[in-house]
Amino acid sequence: MPKVKTNRVKYPDGWELIEPTLRELQAKMREAENDPHDGKRKCETLWPIFKIAHQKSRYIFDLYHRRKEISKELYEFCLDQGYADRNLIAKWKKPGYERLCCLRCIQPRDHNFATTCVCRVPKHLREEKVIECVHCGCGGCASGD
């Protein structure tokens, strides 16, 4: 057989510290993926997926950018391996998007009249106070609220 190059994952230092949390989050995600859809609306079935994805990315973002507890190398490693969403974190670095729930909610192409999702509107400017956005179930991700 010809030599097949395999890609073996080489974990950088500091991985042992964050590994348990990441494994836990991954397990949670798997659970959400396998959840039955009974009693839920069609859009509602996807909400946990978005929520956990947000959680995972948030964890890694916080560790590196806010608490500065991991190295750049480890951070990049996590992003490459898919433990966090690079694009979502990119948005979090921008002013006004610090609490963004998911990338769908700011995509004007996905909405009528080329607007964003209602969860991006600050609570004091909205008419309905309690909402669940249809994409990710977010209740309000404007930076002010």
Add this chain to the structure above:
Amino acid sequence: MAHRLLRDLEADGWERSDFPIICESCLGDNPYVRMTKADFDKECKICTRPFTVFRWRPGRDARFKKTEICQTCSKLKNVCQVCLLDLEYGLPVQVRDTALSINSNDAIPKSDVNREYFAEEHDRRARAGIDYESSFGKARANDTILKLQRTTPYYKRNRAHVCSFYIRGECTRGAECPYRHEMPITGELSQQNIKDRYYGVNDPVAMKLLNKAGEMPSLEPPDDESIKTLYVGGLNERVTEQDLRDNFYAHGEIESIRMVPLRACAFVTYTTREGAEKAAEELSNKLVIKGLRLKLMWGRPQAPKPDSEGSDEARQQAAVAHSGMLPRAIISQQQSQIQPQDQNQPMHYFNIPPPPQQERAYYPSMDPQRMGALIPSHEGASNGPSGSGENKSGPEKQQQGQRYAFQGMPPPPGQYHHQLYPPPYGYMPPMPYQQYPPQYHSAMHPPQPPPTNQHYQHSAPSATYPGSAPPGSTAHSGSTPAGSAQPGSRPAGSTPPESGPSGSSTPGSSQQ
């Protein structure tokens, strides 16, 4: 986005349009409505042809509405594309057709291919500009239909639908549920069918409306033979005495017309009883002035006159407001104002509703008469609580309380135009306005028993500053307006009125 492969548009008669044909109620109250347009999005509920669907939200508390039937179908019956009610009258098709005796039902086929063919033909003709027979423009307005029609938009039908999970008790969405959490209304009216409604056949709402129309009471002449007055209700500012005169003169000689803008009504008195009866008979359900449907009923004689009627209310309010909300001065002044009762013509009123007695805390601002509304009266007798029309003059002159007496006379509308109306709290009108009051004083000088002057002065400032004037304290009332109003204009304001001729400015006119 997937690209839809469409068939040849022209050949199939699929409908395309630029703007929906909808009624005011369905469009909503928001002038900034945003509407999406989707070509061939749904099929028409009547003719099942694909058509352009428009979707919008008719207001803040409304659900999203979309066009349900195509424009061809809606033009055939002259109805709104969403609610299927007539565009002009807001009535169901069946009601409108029976009222106007239009019968176009046979021409429109209802089944299958016939229907589609007819719709397409019609559409083609309309697009080509060939004039087809439309009975809707030519139908003249019937008085029945004018009575039945909806005059204002009805936004209740734009509310969200009832939450079906809530009915079963299972709504887990809670606060964010966009549907109404109410029990649904059951009954015969809830079983409606869009096709029935469109063709005007077997429509329960229409039946109900027609029954109601059939039972509209005719006006019975009252037993009391001396009543020659008709009550006209539902007036608007646009309806003038001349309009009433024009409408009523044909049936008999009018003795007098008395308008009460406060209650949006008027009383037309004939010299003869026969004239009144004739007018009632002719106009009873057909009175429409300037597009406004008016209600006509017989007047009822009432011993007290309208101005004392107003002060009766005032007296009642005064008794009610005994919690001290009203300064005692006002109450005493109201009671004293009840005295002038010299109306040589008894006025007939019909069922003036009694003032709301259950409100224990009665604020002067809740009484329109005090806030600047006028009660016109022919004889100029004083009436009503003070400070109503004359609040503007109040701040200027705490001393000249007795001026307020003349609000009984309806001031010429032109002059009143200049005054601040209604008077805001504690607002001192600028200097120029203060020129007007002196003219009033000379023009309208009602006879006033001097002792009442005392009451008027005290009450005048308190009436003007109900918010700031401490209740029941007449001594302070003079000083509080000074505190709240601009002090500069007050002394200046008092001088011109004081210089105005006024016979009744006896010792009471000095500042207390």
